[in-house]
Amino acid sequence: MTRFAQTLPDPIIAAKAVPPLPPTGPRSLAVGVIGPGRVGSCLLQQLEAARPRLWHEAGLDLQLPAVVGRQRMWLDCDDPELNHRQDAAQTWRPADLEEFASYLQSRRADAALLVDCSASELVVARYPSWLKAGMHIVTPNKLAVSGPLPRWLEIRRACDSGARLRYEATVGAGLPVIQTLRSLLDTGDQLRSVQGMFSGTLAWLCNRHDGTRPFSVLLREARDLGYTEPDPRDDLSGIDVARKLVILAREAGHPLSLEDVRIESLVPAELAALSCEAFLERLEALDAPMDLALTRARAGGGVLRHVASFDPQEGARVSLQVLPASHPFAHTRLTDNIVQFTTARYGENPLVVQGPGAGPEVTAAGVFGDLLQIAHALPAHA
């Protein structure tokens, strides 16, 4: 322990001495969580833990009165004595999204906010009516923002009500990706290109694929470690990465759709239609093409990376690319995501954000951050 550490006050006292949030008068926000899965449950825990602090430091009364899953839902009017304790026995009723949203909006709160942690088209279909009714939405769900353009535009138009939709966690989980791009654009910068590695799984595979072991062995190991989807083709196809690219391009004002992205799938054509079991038995078919790609990359002194890139002239592309060894993407840590924005102001050297881009905790934190942005913009009471 250094002298410094000994004289450092208790962190809680310190935090009070330097108040972290601007007090802006009391406000209340009723939050309903749709989809209490891994991310949704983690978010509920984070919100529960933060409630006293948000009240004391920011005057924010964060209410958590409603949770809805696929089959059933819980409204705290059913359990008035439970007072938000998610760990206690709860009374559930059949899930009904309309009833759920109505209940949330009927609460005595300054605003109602729906968190969509589902991966459900049925939920997305309701965004326009919820937003028109003035309810805010925060989601890590890529379906709305990367889905059909007419629906996305309808959703954006529904925000004319003043309701806000935020979706930071759709790209890079809790990393500040969308808000960074948003801030660049809002302050008058122009996006020239965006380049990223948006799949921790594919980043890990490319990092580990050094020629000592066949790609199929690495893929099996990644699947055993839980890094891949149950069917690894969901990662290898590149579609999830392409959705994230669509989200960023649209954020910059370009009406890109998933069909516009040139995706080079890592799944050989003859394996694409197999059952998952049959595919897993034939992973060795991936080895020859991946070895060839690696050999070619090395012949040019480069490294092989799975990269998503967009620029307004060249369009959007998701593919294996050979990068020079000096490229920042050549030095990422294992499963890290990385994104770099090249803009008018960040022209010579781009702006880079890097870090873990998946996992329930950091994804929930990304959702939580969006929620706070909306909460902080709520008008305070007199």
Added chain:
Amino acid sequence: MTRFAQTLPDPIIAAKAVPPLPPTGPRSLAVGVIGPGRVGSCLLQQLEAARPRLWHEAGLDLQLPAVVGRQRMWLDCDDPELNHRQDAAQTWRPADLEEFASYLQSRRADAALLVDCSASELVVARYPSWLKAGMHIVTPNKLAVSGPLPRWLEIRRACDSGARLRYEATVGAGLPVIQTLRSLLDTGDQLRSVQGMFSGTLAWLCNRHDGTRPFSVLLREARDLGYTEPDPRDDLSGIDVARKLVILAREAGHPLSLEDVRIESLVPAELAALSCEAFLERLEALDAPMDLALTRARAGGGVLRHVASFDPQEGARVSLQVLPASHPFAHTRLTDNIVQFTTARYGENPLVVQGPGAGPEVTAAGVFGDLLQIAHALPAHA
């Protein structure tokens, strides 16, 4: 041109099709700029250029009625017909900060915001009274946030009025550093350590110092390129970097002061007291110690970098450090800043932000981003 590029609509139409800012009803903000130097002038240009867009897309009436320099100031009541045109002939009156602030607050606007682009203690001394009076402040000036702790706490307490103080551009210019840390903490994460290279000048020198040329030659080159301060000791001393570290530690709730930072200056003791001219004639005295440091770093297979680090146990330190060649700081681009946050949630792999961390344009953009955060949180009219 690809098929995609040919079918891409005009960017302006595209931007309208995907509205970038949530419309939240009309609001007005009167902005006064203190210190129309390089950053202040650049900011005024950025704000002027953005005004029509902010009004059309976000209903924000951004007023720029007042600018004050060291000697004189301009209030648009003196030139009602000029209507904010900074390029036209203007009527100036003697500078008076109180009159300036009073005029700004007397404007018919929903809120008044002062931008402090000075480097003046006289301006910082007025922060508490301005904030208590409800005026918001945005600044790239490190003096307040890294200055004496009692004054900083007084400034924070003055925000009890509901006024907000933002200072993103004090660290890394336009890079999202403080807001990223803020979001981690506000969502319940805990900072374990922060590590960064906060001087583009020292990053450039370390990157270029490969043993082929003496350090003094590189330093002269950097000065000729305009990378260093006129007196390079202002960079080499590490004090400016230490100020940024203090800002980040305080943001995380630790009452750190500049005196708590163990700063290892690169300026040999015998050169510290010389005049600038005399110092510039004796730069060769830096070569032997820097060569020795480089030799030692390489003997261990590492690289030499100028690093600022803080953690609650070890305290704060600014020094040359030997990093493993695999460390992300070993691969930054020339003058880039980089910061990594290790937290409870980003424990194994930290969250990293990297990019150019100096220059009037990106610094002004960081100020502009803060201004928009405050503007977006203003209550809209009915």
